Amino acid sequence: MAFVKQVPSIISADPLGNPAEPSEYEEPADPGEASETRPFAIGADQHGQRLDRALATLLPEFSRSYIQQLMAAGLVMLQGRRASKPSAAVQAGERGSIELRPTPQSQAFKAEPMALQVVYEDEHLRVIDKPAGLVVHPAPGHWSGTLLNGLLALDAKAASMPRAGIVHRLDRDTSGLMVVARTRPAMDALVAKIAAREVKRQYLAVAHRSWTGPAARWVDAPIGRDPRNRLRMAVVDLERHPGKLARTHIELLGEADEVCLVRCTLETGRTHQIRVHMASIGHPLVGDALYGGAPAAGLSRQALHAFRLAFRHPITGVDHDFRSAPPDDLATSLTQWGLDYNRA
Secondary structure, three states, rough: OOOOOOOOEEEOOOOOOOOOHHHHHHHHOOOOHHHHHHHHOOOOHHOOOHHHHHHHHHOOOOHHHHHHHHHHOOOOEEOEEEEEEEEOOOOOOEEEEEOOOOOOOOOOOOOOEEEEEEEEEEEEEEEEOOOOOOOOOOOEEEEEOOOOHHHHHHHHHHHHOHHHHOOOOOOOEEEEEEEEEHHHHHHHHHHHHHOEEEEEEEEEEEOOOOOOOOOOEEOOOOOOEOOOOOOOOEEEEOOOOOOOOOEEEEEEEEHHHHEEEEEEOOOOOOOOOHHHHHHOOOOOOOOOOOHHHOOOOOOOOOOOOEEEEEEEEOOOOOEEEOOOOOHHHHHHHHHHOOOOHOOO
């Protein structure tokens, strides 16, 4: 079946930068007009408490994590000395000050114009063809330059929507189709449809090694945080580790000497689901270093593309079936391997 791609509209913008790698600590912004120094006094009710807990009580509009960031940056004074240890016990009558600065997290939900490829839009929703390298939602290490920031710049109504209307995600280095709500009724209905498995999401993936086993198979294996590496997900035993049921249908489309091309259909939507399930059956994705893959044929990001998104419109009831051809990097690699993605 040939790929038919709807004529896209391109929203011109500043080019996307490469997102930074995650970090455990987000440096508060440089002081400026937004900086404010606020004095405080430890009362009898806070006597003996941890300093961060006491400050969170005295400054209830700020979270403990935010206060801890300010402490780590040396912006909290207690009895004339810098206080950087959140767990230090305080005593009634002690006085100090805290310099309040905006953090990257507090500034994350800002509009940032960027080039977004809009495959379809109406007054209720949009379908976006996300490029590889674009983070979907702000998170540690990625407080700006995300799809959410771009949506806020694209549509003024997005600011009134939870997560700017984002109802599902793709990994940073996964390319392809996403649906985004523009109204709250559409968002609530799309979330319900995804939960009820009424939104069809299919992916093209290139994995290491020639295919083994039947040409079509279900992988039904729960996924949770890898107990040996908290940065990864893994297939887990639910009797021993927390996790959620996960199910992926995998179909062989073609193979070469060292790789295979498969079509993956999600029945559930767990974090890194296809990447984890493919690795669990001995076929890690090309370029997916986190799960045992390696670069090949010029492809250094995981070889995963969300090529099909089909659903009944939550408001109009019209059936939609969107398809996206692989981006240039993946298409070039497929050509080198002699694999035909049009069979999908």
